[in-house]
Amino acid sequence: MHDRFALPEWGQLAATDDATLPLLATALLIARDEYPQLDAAQYDATVQAHADHLREQVDQVEPWPQKMAAINRHLFDELGYAGDSEHYYDPRNSYINEVFERRRGNPISLALVQIEVARRLGVPLDGVSFPGHFLVRLPVDDGVLVMDPFNRGRPLDEDELRQRARPHLNGEAPDDRALFQILNPASHRAILMRVLRNLHGVYSERDDWERASRSADRILRLSPDNGDALRDRGLAYLKLGYKQGARADLARYLQLNPDAQDSGPLRERLVELSSCASRPS
The missing domain is CATH 3.10.620 (C8orf32 fold)
Known part of the structure; x- marks a missing residue:
């Protein structure tokens, strides 16, 4: 037996x-x-x-x-x-x-x-x-x-x-x-997402942005429009220098959460990323 x-496949979980x-x-x-x-x-x-x-x-x-x-x-x-x-x-x-x-x-x-x-x-x-x-x-x-x-x-x-x-x-x-x-029962999805949030927090504290981005990415495999995970992956991508991915994630986060407390600073960051992308190399 x-x-x-x-094990399931990540692509199946959402x-x-x-x-x-x-x-x-x-x-x-x-x-x-x-x-x-x-x-x-x-x-x-x-x-x-x-x-x-x-x-x-x-x-x-x-x-x-x-x-x-x-x-x-x-x-x-x-x-x-x-x-x-x-x-x-x-x-x-x-x-x-x-x-x-x-x-x-x-x-x-x-x-x-x-x-x-x-x-x-x-x-x-x-x-x-x-x-x-x-x-x-x-x-x-x-x-x-x-x-x-x-x-x-x-x-x-x-x-x-x-x-x-x-x-x-x-x-x-x-x-x-x-x-x-x-005290309501937590769903399996909620339990697994909390495990991944814990990992994201640990790795962010250690400045291990590769693993932090991976943890946020896995949350998104479970819940594709999870705003916090989009923001967290986008910010981790920034730390890793992956500007295209950061721009996409932060834009999606702001689209889903236009009135979020951190929307102002993130919009400024997004403008900077967009201007960098438009400059000729």
């Missing part, structure tokens, strides 16, 4: 709906950019081995939280998956193959491991694009159980969730309605 595990966009396979596709010899089937088999080890134990209990507790215990206590607090911004924490190899990751990559293992055991775990750190959620009788994959799957209560959200909401704690919206 595992030797037939295949037309693939969220319901059928493969989470693990596309995360491995992202990793293959950096690790071209990556054996995707090996990591699919790793996930399956984790699930197979847990299956009998998980099947013996009924409530979802007890099943999830067994999964978390195996992943974090027995196998040693953990949040990489010491080197949080190491790009390896965003590449899922490295997470499987090193048993270290950031919140979203560890959530991806949790989600893949849980779902293979019939446990309906979803991701949550929470501001700041990515979280996971599990349906329970009276609502949802929200957990922090970066801290060994620790459950979070409403008060802690409100406090965690506050710095990202101008210091205001979300009310019940806003918190409920924040």
Whole structure:
């Protein structure tokens, strides 16, 4: 079974709906950019081995939280998956193959491991694009159980969730309605795009503009009219001296976002690029 595990093609992803966009396979596709010899089937088999080890134990209990507790215990206590607090911004924490190899990751990559293992055991775990750190959620009788994959799957209560959200909401704690919206399940596309945004941020901080442009480009393969990614790729192209690509991306960004806060400086930059292009060499 595992030797037939295949990765999608980048050109197929924009037309693939969220319901059928493969989470693990596309995360491995992202990793293959950096690790071209990556054996995707090996990591699919790793996930399956984790699930197979847990299956009998998980099947013996009924409530979802007890099943999830067994999964978390195996992943974090027995196998040693953990949040990489010491080197949080190491790009390896965003590449899922490295997470499987090193048993270290950031919140979203560890959530991806949790989600893949849980779902293979019939446990309906979803991701949550929470501001700041990515979280996971599990349906329970009276609502949802929200957990922090970066801290060994620790459950979070409403008060802690409100406090965690506050710095990202101008210091205001979300009310019940806003918190409920924040805790909506993240689509596979949203999860993968957040992985790529993290990589873009890491590489931009390192002035690695080739990889930064690649990360933005991959977001655009998932969502072709994503304004932030068009801007980010265009600015990275500028750093790389690829003026034609920068001009096209920034023009498209401004077309889609004419009233963006950064529209003024970018329009000036676009005029400069256009004038450079029109000058005789």
